[in-house]
Amino acid sequence: MPLTLPRRGLFALEILFWIALAASFFVFPDRLYLLTQILIAALFAVSLDIALGYAGILTLGHAVFFGMGAYAAGLLAKAGWAEPLTGLALAFVLCGLVAYALSVMIVRAGELTQLMVTIAVGAIVVEIANQATPITGGSDGLQGISMWPVLGAFDFDLWGKTAFVYTFVVVLALFIVVRRMLQSPYGLALKGIHGNRKRMYALGSPVEGRLRFAYAASAAIAGVAGALLAQTTEFVGLDTLSIDRSAAVLIILVLGGTGRLYGGIVGAIVYMVVHDFFADLSPEFWMFWLGLFLMAIVMIGSGGILGGLSRLVRSERS
Amino acid sequence: MARLAATLLASALFIGQAAAAEPLKLGFVAPMSGAQAEYGLQMMNGMKTYMAQNGDSVAGREVEIIVKDSGGPNPDVAKRLTQELIVRDKVDFLVGYGFSPNAFAAAPLATDSETPLIIFNAATSSIPTKSPFIARVSMTLAQHAYGIAKWANGEDIKTVYTLYADYAPGRDANAQFTKIFTEGGGEIVGEIGVPLSSPDFGPYMQRIKDAKPDAIFMWFPSGELANTMLKAYRARGLDDDGIVALGTSDLVDDNSLDSMGEDAVGLITAAHYSAAHDSELNKAFVKAYDEVSGGSPRPNFMGVAAYDGLAAIYHVTEELGGDVSDGKKVMELLTGLTFESPRGPIEISAEDRDIVQNIYIRETKDTGEGLYNIEFETMPMVVDPGKD
CATH class of the missing domain: 3.40.50.2300 (Response regulator)
Structure with a gap:
């Protein structure tokens, strides 16, 4: 018999979750870089969730937008304008526009074709970045980024305090926007398209337009996640664009649970913490243990961690 | 009263001793897993070989190697691991770095924290120019x-x-x-x-x-x-x-x-290196290395770089009587350092802390x-x- 949670309780739980995240700043003052990178991975996974979990667009090339955002923010800083928020805005707009243009191809394709197209686009973009060495630094990476203080007051420090607070605030703000978006009628329409596309057509829903917007929004947020990584590490490598990263974020999202808003965040926390734990325990063979762990989670049941939890705890709404 | 003073004195002495016996911490960032795991293995073996030959403590400080896996070229991971080694583990030296992007990403941290960083492989020419706290003992392409x-x-x-x-x-x-x-x-x-x-x-x-x-x-x-x-x-x-x-x-x-x-x-x-290099020092090195690795793989250029890196660190630590807390002093001693390596004579250039060696x-x-x-x-x- 699953536990039942009143609706207001669920909201309180959300607030508590974010307070706990913020409190990690004080609990783990010497792990701030890890926490920052968890938050960035979480935002990236949430962005993928919009496309994959809600809109049902299958993609194995989401790192294209992550990397594009990273390079946009990095190059802007190198070009002489190293104000962090402008970098985020540039990444957001650029990735959104590029994705909107690409979405023509993607929303018309079937699932397997979507996979193929997104992989192909990923391969092309990586090679462009590799060839454009004078601009991107190629495989040596984009060096010499030095960010200005956040809001002109908070310098990026060795301990990563500024990086964490800055990332936390940006991730939280974007998450609130995404939450609002997905809980609006628009989000409901996306779920409808995912569940039964033909029926949504029959209802007169502008299916393609909605999917294209979802893909663009998802890419724009992925771009911001990439820009955050570029700004907090002050470096951009080709790996930001790589298919490995696309696959890792997919694992994170599936681990946490797709289409559940918090799946990406929970997945990122669990994946990165477990990864860090095993890599410390056994620098040579951690992949084996991590693999075993992921398999164990999958065996527990579908829907990832949140899917498992939802079978134990129910909210009043459902 | 006298007893209290004696106790205080004794505990002060004890603390003093404990401080002297603090281990010498080396933060080792290298590819330990995945397709390039042999990089990390070569380096690890090279360091172990030096410690087998010269003891695992220097100037009264036991040498402790903290291993962190960077995987392949993952600059963001390498940077995070480096940062944690500095602020959490408070390492005295950063060593390793198989790939150039990883070294480039870590460079600003070495500068900010004034921690000496010894490159064991990354071979892009410009790396030592990115921080005055970087010295390279490997090679450039x-x-x-x-x-x-x-x-x-x-x-x-x-x-x-x-x-x-x-x-x-x-x-x-x-x-x-x-x-x-x-x-x-x-x-x-x-x-x-x-x-x-x-x-x-x-x-x-x-x-x-x-x-x-x-x-x-x-x-x-x-x-x-x-x-x-x-x-x-x-x-x-x-x-x-x-x-x-x-x-x-x-x-x-x-x-x-x-x-x-x-x-x-x-x-x-x-x-700059062949396992068949004809010198007494190299023969001894290869023999000791084989004992560490169990005969396979044989040492390559990364093994010898790690070996020489430890030689440089031991030398500097000895010279400073074990107190390597001042990164600037360490770098002063490393700069222009010459010694005999299994590959032949080498020098950490006085100009730019890069490696000078026979080809x-x-x-x-x-x-x-x-x-x-x-x-x-x-x-x-x-x-x-x-x-x-």
Whole structure:
């Protein structure tokens, strides 16, 4: 018999979750870089969730937008304008526009074709970045980024305090926007398209337009996640664009649970913490243990961690 | 009262002793897992070999190596691990760094925290210029390309076709080779940049064969692809046409040389280290290394770099009486340091903290005890030519 949670309780739980995240700043003052990178991975996974979990667009090339955002923010800083928020805005707009243009191809394709197209686009973009060495630094990476203080007051420090607070605030703000978006009628329409596309057509829903917007929004947020990584590490490598990263974020999202808003965040926390734990325990063979762990989670049941939890705890709404 | 004073004194002494016995912490960031795990293994073995020969403590401080896996070229991971080693583990030295992007990403942290960072492999020329706290004990790719180009100039080789991996290190190797070879009066009759992901070398080799150059300069990162490239060179019969194969040690890495078989025999390459280097010190090194590794793999350039890195760290720590807390002092002592390595004499340049060392021209031969790179010509104390 699953536990039942009143609706207001669920909201309180959300607030508590974010307070706990913020409190990690004080609990783990010497792990701030890890926490920052968890938050960035979480935002990236949430962005993928919009496309994959809600809109049902299958993609194995989401790192294209992550990397594009990273390079946009990095190059802007190198070009002489190293104000962090402008970098985020540039990444957001650029990735959104590029994705909107690409979405023509993607929303018309079937699932397997979507996979193929997104992989192909990923391969092309990586090679462009590799060839454009004078601009991107190629495989040596984009060096010499030095960010200005956040809001002109908070310098990026060795301990990563500024990086964490800055990332936390940006991730939280974007998450609130995404939450609002997905809980609006628009989000409901996306779920409808995912569940039964033909029926949504029959209802007169502008299916393609909605999917294209979802893909663009998802890419724009992925771009911001990439820009955050570029700004907090002050470096951009080709790996930001790589298919490995696309696959890792997919694992994170599936681990946490797709289409559940918090799946990406929970997945990122669990994946990165477990990864860090095993890599410390056994620098040579951690992949084996991590693999075993992921398999164990999958065996527990579908829907990832949140899917498992939802079978134990129910909210009043459902 | 007297008893209290005595207790206080005793505890003060105890604290003093405890401080003196603090371990010397080395934060080691290297690829320990995945496709390039052998990098980390070579380095680890190299360090263990030095400790087996010289004891695991220096100036009364026990040496503690904190291992962190960077995987492949993952600058964000390498940067995070480096940051944690600095603020959490409070390491005295940062060591390792297999890939250039990882080293580039870590450089600002070395500067900010004034922690000395010793590069065990990353070979892009500009790395030591990115932080005054970086010293390199490995090599630069430009040194190798310079060596083989100079040698080709001295032989009866007038025209060369170049074939390289089309990413930053490959392009650097190609540019350096082309520069030196043409300055020496040679001519580059063509060049091909091959994409790094699953290339098919056959057609490229055919094109080069048809161009009939005196020699071909080949560069791919050591490993599977370099072997495939070499096989294509043999399969298309460029050797039968008398087209000499030139390369750097990446083509005939000691780590995998023995498994490459016939294809590698007769290749002319330039490098700073061969496991067959003829010196007493090297013989002792190889023997001790084999005991650590259990005989396989044999030491390669990364093993020897880690070994020399520890030699430099031991030397500096000894010199400072164990107190390496002042990064600037450590770097002062490292800069201009010269010593004898298993590869021959080396110097950490007083100019830019980069490695200065002999570059050897070698031929790969079957010695009866396996394949080895036999050195037959020495270019003494080559300064990295790749920084302009």
